Amino acid sequence: MNRPPGDEASFGVRDLVYIAIFGALWGALEMTLGAYLHLLQAPFIGLLMGALGLALALVGRLWVPRRGSVLMIGVVTALLKALGLGGVVLSPMLAILMETVLAEAALLAGGRASRGSFALAGALGVLWNFFHPFLTQGIIAGRSLGTVYGWVVEAGGRTLNLPLSAVWAIVGLLLALHLLAGGLAGGLAWSVGQAARRRVLAQEERTS
Amino acid sequence: MNGRPTVWGYLLLLGWAVVGAAALPGWGAGWVLATVLAVALAAGFPFRAVGRGLLWMAPLAALPLLLGWAAGAPEALVVGGQVALRAAALMAAVYLVSRSVSVADLAALLEGVGARGLGFALGVAFNLLPTVQETARSTFHALRLRGGLRRPGLRTVRLLLVTLVVGTLRHGEEIVAAAEARAFHPARPTVRAAPRPALGDAWMAGLALAATAAALVC
Numbered sequence: 001m002n003r004p005p006g007d008e009a010s011f012g013v014r015d016l017v018y019i020a021i022f023g024a025l026w027g028a029l030e031m032t033l034g035a036y037l038h039l040l041q042a043p044f045i046g047l048l049m050g051a052l053g054l055a056l057a058l059v060g061r062l063w064v065p066r067r068g069s070v071l072m073i074g075v076v077t078a079l080l081k082a083l084g085l086g087g088v089v090l091s092p093m094l095a096i097l098m099e100t101v102l103a104e105a106a107l108l109a110g111g112r113a114s115r116g117s118f119a120l121a122g123a124l125g126v127l128w129n130f131f132h133p134f135l136t137q138g139i140i141a142g143r144s145l146g147t148v149y150g151w152v153v154e155a156g157g158r159t160l161n162l163p164l165s166a167v168w169a170i171v172g173l174l175l176a177l178h179l180l181a182g183g184l185a186g187g188l189a190w191s192v193g194q195a196a197r198r199r200v201l202a203q204e205e206r207t208s
Numbered sequence: 209m210n211g212r213p214t215v216w217g218y219l220l221l222l223g224w225a226v227v228g229a230a231a232l233p234g235w236g237a238g239w240v241l242a243t244v245l246a247v248a249l250a251a252g253f254p255f256r257a258v259g260r261g262l263l264w265m266a267p268l269a270a271l272p273l274l275l276g277w278a279a280g281a282p283e284a285l286v287v288g289g290q291v292a293l294r295a296a297a298l299m300a301a302v303y304l305v306s307r308s309v310s311v312a313d314l315a316a317l318l319e320g321v322g323a324r325g326l327g328f329a330l331g332v333a334f335n336l337l338p339t340v341q342e343t344a345r346s347t348f349h350a351l352r353l354r355g356g357l358r359r360p361g362l363r364t365v366r367l368l369l370v371t372l373v374v375g376t377l378r379h380g381e382e383i384v385a386a387a388e389a390r391a392f393h394p395a396r397p398t399v400r401a402a403p404r405p406a407l408g409d410a411w412m413a414g415l416a417l418a419a420t421a422a423a424l425v426c
Contacts, residue, residue: 010325010394011324011325011394012394013325013384013387013388013392013393013394014380014384015325016325016328016329016332016394017329017332017380017383017384017387018377018380019329019333020328020329020330020331020332020333020336020383021332021336021340021376021377021379023329023330023333024332024333024334024336024337024339024340024376025340025372025373025376027333027337027340028337028340028341028344031337032341032344052365055369056369056373059369059373063377072323072326072329075318075323075326076326076329076330076333079314079315079330080330080333080334080337090298090302184362188365188366188369191366192366192369192370192373193373195366195370196370196373196374196377199370199374200374200377203374
């Protein structure tokens, strides 16, 4: 991909267009599948939407291999989400932003882009969804962290069909589930990105 | 200095409302709600619009109150009332900010603090949404017709994502060409400059401080 010389610190036109494309992909996913799952009140919506959305943002990182590109995709998605209904969007906007902040931090720490660094970024980003209720429910309901922790354990126990006495098992399982889903999303993003790149290159060769 | 509050003031109000509603003890969220309503009226929202907004919020905010009432104990009713007030204050703040601050203002603000080209990216993303949804629909149907959804799994998701990404990226080149033909460059100033804080923002900050003090004293 051609970049203007001396312009390494900021995004070029092509970078911004790719950021917009991946932001639009995640935004469309949130507006369709996300809205549908919320209507169904399905369990682990945050985990599923976070994993799929982050997978798309991480594929975007392969097209815009610059610091901050995943975060920028997250900001675009969150702002697209802001075009939705007023009060309902604050929590998902915050979740999207936090997921991409954590994924970006992991990518920075992970060094060169690889399947491993993508898996780490996905795992860290999706892990936010475990802690998200502590922030949002804590703010809205004004409860202490302990109370929200109780709710999370109760809901997790119900979904995983475990007795409340197995509190450590529930928390451990929930954390592991988030990390695993995020890691899978990161790995999936790497393989999707590589496959898409091969297909785009093949298309370009055919046309030229 | 302009007297009308800008995006700075509204974001400050939203941040204060979130922190205030969560941190102020007891019925303190009432002060947050009162302040947000006062700002809405001062910003020129007609009484009828504010009333309509409150009416929309009522069922959502009343839910915790009803749950508290259903629990039977007087303390549960108090807690339900406080949660309802907190929810109403937050919803009012988010509603006011989303109605007063355009996404373009927000993008300009973020561009001003270093996210160069965000306004452009947001505009492109917004215009791409119908295309993306159409591409997703046709990808899904094509995959279904070829039997790709018979055994759904990670492989199906991967195939769906690859096709969707490649299908959408095809439009990227056209957009880049169009932007370059118009001599667009993210480093150059775009349509609007980042808004500067105004006197109205200082008024808003003062009002929030006064309400916090009143909530703590009363």
